[in-house]
Amino acid sequence: MSYKVIVAGGGLIGTSIAYYLAKSGAEVTLIDSKDIASGTxxxxxxAIMIQSKKPGPTLDLAIKSAALYQDLEEELEVDLEYRKSGGMIIIETKEELKVIKDMVALQQKSGVDVRLISGDEARKRQPGLSEDLLASTWWEHDAEVNPLKVSFAMASAARRxxxxxxxxSPVRNLMTEKNRVIGVETSEEELYADAVVVAAGVWTPQLLKPLGVDVPIIPRQGQILVSERLPPLLxxxxxxxxxITNKLRKGASREAADPFGVGLAIGQTHSGSLLIGGSRQFVxxxxxxxxxxTQKIGEVAVRAFPQLAKVRIIRTFTGLRPYTADAKPILGAVQGMDGIYIAAGHEGDGVALAPITGKIMAQIVCGEEPEKDMRAFSLSRFKQ
Amino acid sequence: MNDMIICRCEGVCLSEVLDAVEDGANSVPGIKKRVRVGMGYCQGRVCQPIVRDILESKLGNGTKPHLQRAQNPVRPVILGDIVR
Structure with missing residues (x-):
């Protein structure tokens, strides 16, 4: 008899885990309270930005994940709008230059050959960037993908x-017997399994709380503006x-200076719309x-790309990013309890890390040695 | 008949909307995320009632499908006017 696994959560992470588990022969049930990709x-x-990741375990994972993305379209037989577009972190002030210089040095040490380029070179690579731009980073291996397509394609492939x-099917309860999770109770039925993987992002803590397990994931709201369709621009x-400095920000003084955590993150979709972000707020x-x-994001966008002042905005939306205090996801088993695994807390790295998260979680849940040492991502790291 | 256009902004046909429901979409945003219906310039102001009716008839059981959330801006606005 095959190994039965329930994956709770149909976002990028849950669908990826379901796919890799199904691929390795497990009998998978993927459940979501609403729909595939209905939340974060x-x-x-x-963006599949690798150069923005903190050097260390997260960057290592992101590099592995990027390698998986390269073959995923062929593997899933779906156009995921994957494109190796390269990426830039644009620098407007001398203070920023100093921070980014240090970060680039660390990345080069980790084997990511990001370069610092002049404002002129940046404007040559990306016409339309402001004349006031001081400098920029450039890395040709950054990429982009349509996260909706990834989620649906992973789910369809798992189903196949x-x-x-x-x-x-909202999960009402994780069912336990002694120190073991034996399944989930949904609004309609009781489902039994050998293992349950909770990949419910910002909603993970509520599911684990009744078991006395504290999962320190906090929703962090990010807002994005959507433009009308435009000819290829970015x-x-x-x-x-x-x-980046907002992402790494901790102190209360900076919170006071900019309560919305606004920083530009911009890309263009296949359809031609610009996605202009973003903010980071605990609400x-x-x-x-x-x-x-919306206004603040608009300001940083127009400052970087003056021509955007003429573009029409058709929608704004927000998403809840699953924040953890050390900017790393929680991936693995729950200490002191059997049959239960967590894969959540990726904040803004979920798109970049989805494939590797699915692959490694499938290895862990199936009792194989994961291809990377995952201790840095254990839930127990917070127990101090 | 299945190739009747439902969403003119994004050029989405009835057959695609039906495929999305077949794939498990149980709300208007669920259909939108699968086939881009209502994702374009008018933000579903024209097609959402039609998509809702199609979904309602497919789901049966009298449930009212979840609609797309109305978001700012209520109509397209030039970014230069927003930041001014």
Whole structure:
């Protein structure tokens, strides 16, 4: 009899785990309270930025994930709008230059050959960038993909491999027996399994709490503006250095200086729309858009690309990114309890890390040695 | 008849909407995320009621499907006017 696994959560992470599990022969049931990509994975941007990752375990994972993305379209037989577009982190001030210089040095040490380029070279690579731009980074291996297509393609591929997908089925409870999770209770039925993987992003803590397991994931709201369809304009993925400094930001003083955590993250979709982000705010599970944030994001966008002042905005939306205090996801078993695994907390790295997360979680859940030492991502790292 | 256009902004046909429902979409945003219906210039102002009716008839059981959330701006606005 084959190994039965339930994956709770149909976002990028859950669908990827379901796919890799089904591929390795497990009997998979993927359940979601609403639909595939109905939460965070359906309200994010499309960047597979490697150079923005913190050097260390996350960057190592991102590099492995990027390698998987290269063959994924062929493997899943779907156009994922994957494109190796290259990426830039644009630098506007001397202070930012200093921070980014240090980061680039660390990345070069980790084997990512990001380069610092002049403002002129940046404008040559990406016409339309502001004359005021001081410098930029450039890395040709950054890429982009359509996260909706990835989620749906992973789910379909899992289904072709025998996985059962149950949508509109909220998990009410994780069922336990002694120190073991034996299945889930949904609004309609009780499902039993040898293992349960919770890949419910910002909604993960609520599922684990009744077991007395504290999962320190906090929703962090990010807002994005959508433009009308435009002719091809952006050749590469672009972040502003302030996006990085906001990501790494901790102190309360900076929070006071910019409560919205605005930094530019811009890309162009296959259809021609620009996705212009973003912000980082702790506002609980609130997903209301904020006109003031729209304005601030608009300001940084127009400052970087003056011609964007003439572009029409057709929509704004927000997504809840699953934040953890050390900017690393939680991936692996739960100490002291059997049959339960967590894969959540990727914040803004979910698109980049989805394939490798699925592959490694499948290895862990099937009892194989994961291809990378995963101790840095264990839930128990927070127990101090 | 299946190739009747439902969403003119994104050029989405009835057959694609039906395929999305077949794939498991149980809400208007679910169809949108699969086939881009209502994702374009008018933001579903024209096609959403039609998509809702199609979904309602397919789901049966009298449930009212979840609609796309109305978001700012209420109509396309030039970014230069937003930041001014």
């Amino acid at each position: 994975s359906g309200s994010c941007d499309r 491999l025998g996985a059962v997908i149950k949508l509109g 050749r590469t993925g672009i972040l502003s250095a302030s996006y 609980g599970y609130n997903t209301e858009t904020n006109p003031e944030v």
